[in-house]
Amino acid sequence: MKHGINQRKLGRMPAHRIALLRNLVSALLHHETIKTTLPKAKEAARMAEKIITLGKKGTNPSRSKAMAYLMPPHNSPSPIASSSSSSSSLLEAENDDEHFVPPKSLLPKLFDELSLRYAERPGGYTRIHKFGRRQGDNAPHAIVTLVDGPRDLKFEMLAREVGKSSLDLLEQKGGKLEEVGEGWEGLKPRTRLQVEKVLKYKSEGERREFKVKAKEFADYIQAEESAYGGVRSPNVSPDTPAYRRPGMNTPKTGRLLHAGERLSGVSTHTTGLGLARGALARTPRGRQNVDKSPRFWGQARLPEGVSAEVV
Template sequence: MRHNNAGRRLGRTTSHRVAMFRNMVTSFLNHEKITTTDAKAKELRSIAEKMITLGKKGDLHAMRQAAAYIRDKKVVTKLFTTIAPRYKERPGGYTRIIKLGIRPGDNAPVSIIELVEEELKAKSESKPAKKTTAKKAAPKPAPAATVQADVLSSEPVAEETLKTHVVEGDEACEAKAD
């Protein structure tokens, strides 16, 4: 039974495993995406998310804690200045693991672990746009810029001509025509 035995040993000694994960976290935060085995990616996810949470705190103590684990000072600076502010409003889940298949040499399952971009706002904006485009079956109206150019031209234009150029459903152009 594996009671109270959390984490994967990965066939390494403790010092080797800790050093490997320190290197992997440094590379992951530097490149924002790495390819590794599934087991290593799953272990790396928890460590990397803890580092990003430290970056979100942003105080000196958190910076020193991150610098004690991450091996490169430039990566610590990148974490606190560019990576952590991206996830300011996000409560967790900063990484994504995508399974690629098996490695030909030793048949090990391989994955990509990468930082999640802000897709929550993009999804909420794209859903209403899809609904509105599906409902419109009429041809697209002429751009308002051409109507405004006709209205603002210096030569006198007959009132009937202005009304023919006004796009249906465009209140701004109709107001200028009146």
């Protein structure tokens, strides 16, 4: 009979392992996106599912269990409040976006916001994205996110995939992206299945947002092609196979781009790696209203109050 195989040991003693998982689960519920190693991600996602289930129950025993598991301790003040000697320094720390202020309690978010968000979902509140390997020990990295949240990576990346795949359908039928029905005709079976899974528990407003994101990315691909069409030198051979010939999703002039490659002047946030990094980063102080839309070659962001005619 085998014992002690219900969870990974993670190379730690029981007390250290329990404290690690408590910290990871609390960080996941607070930030809704964390990056860690793959074994830790799987264990943290498993425990987060149980904690969210306690939040959906909403009973006093479930509240007591959640209070005993989540960190920081809910009866103690914030670490910044206990270490700050003056109210001015505390106010400055709270207004600084680069300074992390931990919440005093995660119970309001768990029993109010998350319980309402997942009221109709029977399970599967977390999603794990593999994120390469860590430099140094080559440990596998992963990103754990809460589904249907504001930082859901799959919602954004799948919308871009739908926008890119819809260009082929538009080229064949000559229609508009708004005319593509809710069945998502023209998509690959696997992509259509993923769209149905992502939008299964979404509201009508979120479904419209998904289609808007897909259309914006489709427009971006077309604008990028027209903007860079004359910059790249044409070297497409006439012996190129049919599936490699220029079309809606491939450049009409110049060489074919490889996976992960970007053109000069194109922001890295358009790639999957840049998207994941941007979701994990915090906005620096004073840059909340900065226009982050991508710029094409030859364009630049002008300072506030300076017009193009002056430059």
